[in-house]
Structure formats: structure tokens, C-alpha cells
Amino acid sequence: MRKDSHSIETFAAWMLALLWLLPLAYSFWSAFHPSEYATRFDITAPLTLDNFAKAWSQAPFARYYLNTVMLVTLVLAGQLVIATLAAYAFARFRFVGRDVLFALVLVQLMIMPDVLIVENYRVISGLNLLDTIPAIALPYMASAFGIFLLRQTFKSVPNELVEAARVEGASSFGVLWRVFVPLGKTTYIAFGLVSVSYHWNNFLWPLIVTNSVESRPLTVGLAVFGAPETGVDWSVITAATVMTMAPLLLAFLLFQRQFVQSFMRAGIR
Amino acid sequence: MVASVMSATEPKSARRRNWVKSVNAWLLLLPAMVLLATFTHYPIIATLYHSFFSLGRSGPAEFVGLENYRYMLDDDVFWQVLRNNFIFALATVPTSIALALLMAVWVDKKIVGRSFLRLAFFTPTVLPMIAVANIWLFFYTPDYGLLDQFLKSLGFAGHNWLGDPSTVMTCLAVMVVWKEAGFFMIFYLAALQSTPPELKEAASVEGASRWYFFRRVTFPLLMPTTLFISINALINSFKLVDQLVIMTKGGPNNASSLLLYYIYEVAFNFWDTTYAATLxxxxxxxxxAVALTKFVYLDRRIHYQ
Incomplete structure (x- = not known):
């Protein structure tokens, strides 16, 4: 009786898992087969890379890749430096206005840049930055979430370590660099993975502020490429879709455990 | 605050040191605060400010008081997208939570192919919404799409899934549940793994059935996680609009439009920025309001100081 219910559950779990993988599996099928097999599932269908070659030649995907890589790097580098400094101040200094400033930081957790598109567009255009990669990155550069995570990590650093570094004559910056930053390694990795996935995938804001091949990230490039009015073949669009998600998907498959743990750490706060 | 109170009773040199410390801290915070002020605080205030002005397409913008708000309350589309948003939340939040819990319970125990199952459930989380929308768009394409081909092979007629106001929301909700359930699963999984094993042992000694144990022990223990996930899912349902750009453009006839997408349309297709500010x-x-609820009901218990 017990055994039976177990095998039924195992079966159900597997069915759900296969159902969950179906959309992804289908996109790979369609991307790697000639378009006449897009909805004909024949195990003997010939494999081809033609769809990728077509997508690659019909739109500047190389440039889109470069833009996305630059965007993700810029955002992450900025976020790490800015959040480290701010978190250090909040975790280790007692100063006038600390609680007020921290509350002001937390406002961003509640009202994210994603919903302030109208006024942020005004600000970016006032700064004369429209249609550039920094325009996409700037609203996300000071991450309340990053500051929050690092502040918690820094608070748990034992005082003895700080005192020891001070005795050896380290300055405030020295202590930060030699004690806090190395001890925050797991938090940095968690935050980094979440940030990179978020900005690799982000769409609406980049769509609004970019208008040319030189600044468009992959997601926006894909949307422009796949728009119905372009009349591009379905299999070619799927190939482009697979190209857009491949790097993250590959990274995820390789570092599954880190990804899951990072998302969990990041979510729970 | 604390520093200034203390310094009143301390000797001069200590007060000086405190002062230097404050300046140091302020300098460390400067880059973050400048950016937050420019891209979060100022835009919030400016949104409110601009919502009280006319657009000024011909001539300067004028203060119009609550005129934009009156217009909003009379705007049928506004009410429709608001209603859509609540329907969308009602359709996606409980479903993805229930599925996430089911998945978590499955992959928490010793089951054949556990790591494969985890992988399968979690993978949609790391994919860009825009890529997901592209794939699902093809599922829903009338006649040629996968869903219609499947139904036709069973003898049913084709259907314009995304073009019919009565099916479009369900189609989008199914896709979003698919994308999000695995993400919520990991929070349940974390909570399940921290459930004390003694509880389970005690229950099995008492001869409690699995379902009884789940209902009376596991589920109540998971309550804070459920609350936490519900609130995140609710916030997401107001933030997720990427798919609309690709799949429906809010149509047909605003049947699938959501508040943020409507804001995007008003601001960047009609260029009515003051009305967009009002929205x-x-x-x-x-x-x-959601964040406040979260603070009152959740953060007080799971305090993080």
C-alpha cells in the first residue's frame, strides 16, 4: 500500500517535470531542425545549424551580445563597489542620520526602478544619455538589495578580526579591503549571480531607453528581430531565442547548486 | 542620532573623533545616496508633482490640481487594466504557490532522479521572460501553433487563443505560473529542510498518516514561507509585463493589458507623460500598500536586525 502510493507520486513528479521541460525542449527541437519539421516530430529529421546561421546574419546579434556583456559588467561592477562602501558605513559606523539614510535606501526595495520608467526616462534624457548603455545601467547602479545583503554580512564579522587588523596599523579602507571583503565572498557570489541573471534578462527599461544597434541588449534585439511584421521564419526566431538564453542556461547547468543557493539567499534576505 | 547624544557627555577629543567618523561614513555613502536620490527618490517626487500638471503640448504646462485624477477615474481603460491586474494576480499567485509546494515536497524526499526533477522545475526561472514569451507565442499561434495542432489531432477545432478576450488571460497566466513556480519552490525547499526531523519521527511513532502530518505539522510550519512567497508573487504580478510587448500588446481590446503596461503605452506610445505619471x-x-502589509505581518516576526 505504502509502496504503491510512492510509485504513483514518483510517476506524477516525473510527468510534471517532463511537462515543465517541454517548452524548452521544443524550442531546441525547432531551432536545430529545418523549418518544415517545426511541428512535425520525426526522430529521423535531419539536424541543422542553418537557423542559427540565418539569425546571426539577418540581425547584428554579435553586437547585441557585446552590448549585453558590457551592460551586465557595468551594472555589476558599479553595484559591487557602491554597495560595499555603503554597507560598510551602515554596518560599522555610528553616525548622525544613519537610521534615516537606511530607511531612504530601503525605499528602493519597495519601489523599484522598473516602475519609475516615466520619470527615469526624463532624468536620463536630461542627462543627455538616451540610447547609451550607461542609460540602461544607471537606475540600477545603487542597489538597495545589495546594500542590504552586504550590511547583514558585514554586521556578522567578529570584532576581534577588526581589532587585530587595526593593531597591525590598517586604515578604515585597509580593514574593509582585507577583512570585510574576503569574508563577504559568498554574499558577493550570491548577489553577483542574481544581478547578472536579472540584467541579462531585463527588457522593458532597455526597450524604452535604447533605439539603435549600438546600445540594444540581446533581449531588445531579439524582440525587434522576432516582431511579427518582420516576417522572419519561425525556426529562425527560435534559433535566435535559444542564442539569447544559451549563456545563462549553460552557466546555470554548470553551477546549478550556486545558482539555486544564490537565488534562495537573495530572496530570503 | 546616537552619536550626537553620546558626544554631549564626552570630552572634546572624543566628540571630534565622532565627527570625523560621521564624515567618513557620509563619504562612504555618497555614491549610493546620489544615485538613489537621482533614480529613486527624485523620480517618486517628480511623479507625484507631474501628476498635478497639464501636458502642455501647446504652451507651458499648467497646474491643474486633481484634473488628471478625475480623468483617470473616468477612464474605462484604467479600470479595466486594474481589474485585469487583480485577476492576473488571483490566477497566478495561488496556483504557483500550490505547485511550488507540491514540487518542494516531492524533491525534498528520497525520490528517483531527485536532482533532475529539481533542475526541471527550476530552469524556467533563469530564462529571460522575452525568450519565454517567444516560445509560448508559438504554442498559442492559431492553426499553425503547437496547441492547435495537438487539439486538431484529437479532432477539436483550432482557436485564436491570444486573440480571444475570454482565453487570453488564462493563456498568459499559465505561462507565468510555469516561469515562477520553480523559483518559489526553492523557498519551500529551504523551509522543509530546516524542519526538525524529530517531528517526523514522533509522528511516525504515533502512526500519523503522511497527509495528516502534512496538514497538521508541515503546512503550519511553512506558514511564514507561504506569506513571504505570496507577497513576492503579488509584487511580481504588478511588475511582469515584458510578455505583453511580444505576445499581445495588451490586446485584444485591452483584455490582457496590465497597469504597468498601460503606463508604458500612455507614456511612450501616446507621449502623455502627465497622465502616465498619474497612473x-x-x-x-x-x-x-503591499510593502507595508509585508512589514506589519512578516518582517516583525522574521526580524533581520
Missing amino acids: TVTLIAILA
Whole structure:
């Protein structure tokens, strides 16, 4: 009786898992087969890379890749430096206005840049930055979430370590660099993975502020490429879709455990 | 605050040291605060400010008081996208939570192929919404799409899934549940793994059935996680609009439009930025209310200081 219910559950779990993988599996099928097999599932269908070659030649995907890589790097580098400094101040200094400033930081957790598109567009255009990669990155550069995570990590650093570094004559910056930053390694990795996935995938804001091949990230490039009015073949669009998600998907498959743990750490706060 | 109170009773040199410390801290915070002020605090205030002005397409913008708000309350589309948003939340939040819990319970125990199952459930989380929308768009394409081909092979007629106001929301909700359930699963999984094993042993000694144990022990223990996930899912349902750009453009006839997408349309297709600001004020108010609820009901118990 017990055994039976177990095998039924195992079966159900597997069915759900296969159902969950179906959309992804289908996109790979369609991307790697000639378009006449897009909805004909024949195990003997010939494999081809033609769809990728077509997508690659019909739109500047190389440039889109470069833009996305630059965007993700810029955002992450900025976020790490800015959040480290701010978190250090909040975790280790007692100063006038600390609680007020921290509350002001937390406002961003509640009202994210994603919903302030109208006024942020005004600000970016006032700064004369429209249609550039920094325009996409700037609203996300000071991450309340990053500051929050690092502040918690820094608070748990034992005082003895700080005192020891001070005795050896380290300055405030020295202590930060030699004690806090190395001890925050797991938090940095968690935050980094979440940030990179978020900005690799982000769409609406980049769509609004970019208008040319030189600044468009992959997601926006894909949307422009796949728009119905372009009349591009379905299999070619799927190939482009697979190209857009491949790097993250590959990274995820390789570092599954880190990804899951990072998302969990990041979510729970 | 604390520093200034203390310094009143301390000797001069200590007060000086405190002062230097404050300046140091302020300098460390400067880059973050400048950016937050420019891209979060100022835009929030500017949104509110602009919502009280006319657009000024011909001539300067004028203060119009609550005129934009009156217009909003009379705007049928506004009410429709608001209603859509609540329907969308009602359709996606409980479903993805239930599925996430089911998945978590499955992959928490010793089951054949556990790591494969985890992988399968979690993978949609790391994919860009825009890529997901592209794939699902093809599922829903009338006649040629996968869903219709499947139904036709069973003898049913084709259907314009995304073009029919009565099916479009369900189609989008199914896709979003698919994308999000695995993400919520990991929070349940974390909570399940921290459930004390003694509880399970005690229950099995008592001869409690699995379902009884789940209902009386596991589920109540998971309550804070459920609350936490519900609130995140609710916030997401107001933030997720990427798919609309690709799949429906809010159509047919605004049947699938959501508040943030409507803001995007008003601001960047019709260039009515003051009305878009008015709509944004509504969205900010909703998000603030959700965050406040979260603070009152959740953060007090799971305090993080």
C-alpha cells in the first residue's frame, strides 16, 4: 500500500517535470531542425545549424551580445563597489542620520526602478544619455538589495578580526579591503549571480531607453528581430531565442547548486 | 542620532573623533545616496508633482490640481487594466504557490532522479521572460501553433487563443505560473529542510498518516514561507509585463493589458507623460500598500536586525 502510493507520486513528479521541460525542449527541437519539421516530430529529421546561421546574419546579434556583456559588467561592477562602501558605513559606523539614510535606501526595495520608467526616462534624457548603455545601467547602479545583503554580512564579522587588523596599523579602507571583503565572498557570489541573471534578462527599461544597434541588449534585439511584421521564419526566431538564453542556461547547468543557493539567499534576505 | 547624544557627555577629543567618523561614513555613502536620490527618490517626487500638471503640448504646462485624477477615474481603460491586474494576480499567485509546494515536497524526499526533477522545475526561472514569451507565442499561434495542432489531432477545432478576450488571460497566466513556480519552490525547499526531523519521527511513532502530518505539522510550519512567497508573487504580478510587448500588446481590446503596461503605452506610445505619471502614482500606492502589509505581518516576526 505504502509502496504503491510512492510509485504513483514518483510517476506524477516525473510527468510534471517532463511537462515543465517541454517548452524548452521544443524550442531546441525547432531551432536545430529545418523549418518544415517545426511541428512535425520525426526522430529521423535531419539536424541543422542553418537557423542559427540565418539569425546571426539577418540581425547584428554579435553586437547585441557585446552590448549585453558590457551592460551586465557595468551594472555589476558599479553595484559591487557602491554597495560595499555603503554597507560598510551602515554596518560599522555610528553616525548622525544613519537610521534615516537606511530607511531612504530601503525605499528602493519597495519601489523599484522598473516602475519609475516615466520619470527615469526624463532624468536620463536630461542627462543627455538616451540610447547609451550607461542609460540602461544607471537606475540600477545603487542597489538597495545589495546594500542590504552586504550590511547583514558585514554586521556578522567578529570584532576581534577588526581589532587585530587595526593593531597591525590598517586604515578604515585597509580593514574593509582585507577583512570585510574576503569574508563577504559568498554574499558577493550570491548577489553577483542574481544581478547578472536579472540584467541579462531585463527588457522593458532597455526597450524604452535604447533605439539603435549600438546600445540594444540581446533581449531588445531579439524582440525587434522576432516582431511579427518582420516576417522572419519561425525556426529562425527560435534559433535566435535559444542564442539569447544559451549563456545563462549553460552557466546555470554548470553551477546549478550556486545558482539555486544564490537565488534562495537573495530572496530570503 | 546616537552619536550626537553620546558626544554631549564626552570630552572634546572624543566628540571630534565622532565627527570625523560621521564624515567618513557620509563619504562612504555618497555614491549610493546620489544615485538613489537621482533614480529613486527624485523620480517618486517628480511623479507625484507631474501628476498635478497639464501636458502642455501647446504652451507651458499648467497646474491643474486633481484634473488628471478625475480623468483617470473616468477612464474605462484604467479600470479595466486594474481589474485585469487583480485577476492576473488571483490566477497566478495561488496556483504557483500550490505547485511550488507540491514540487518542494516531492524533491525534498528520497525520490528517483531527485536532482533532475529539481533542475526541471527550476530552469524556467533563469530564462529571460522575452525568450519565454517567444516560445509560448508559438504554442498559442492559431492553426499553425503547437496547441492547435495537438487539439486538431484529437479532432477539436483550432482557436485564436491570444486573440480571444475570454482565453487570453488564462493563456498568459499559465505561462507565468510555469516561469515562477520553480523559483518559489526553492523557498519551500529551504523551509522543509530546516524542519526538525524529530517531528517526523514522533509522528511516525504515533502512526500519523503522511497527509495528516502534512496538514497538521508541515503546512503550519511553512506558514511564514507561504506569506513571504505570496507577497513576492503579488509584487511580481504588478511588475511582469515584458510578455505583453511580444505576445499581445495588451490586446485584444485591452483584455490582457496590465497597469504597468498601460503606463508604458500612455507614456511612450501616446507621449502623455502627465497622465502616465498619474497612473504611476496609483501603482506606487499599490506597491507601498503591499510593502507595508509585508512589514506589519512578516518582517516583525522574521526580524533581520
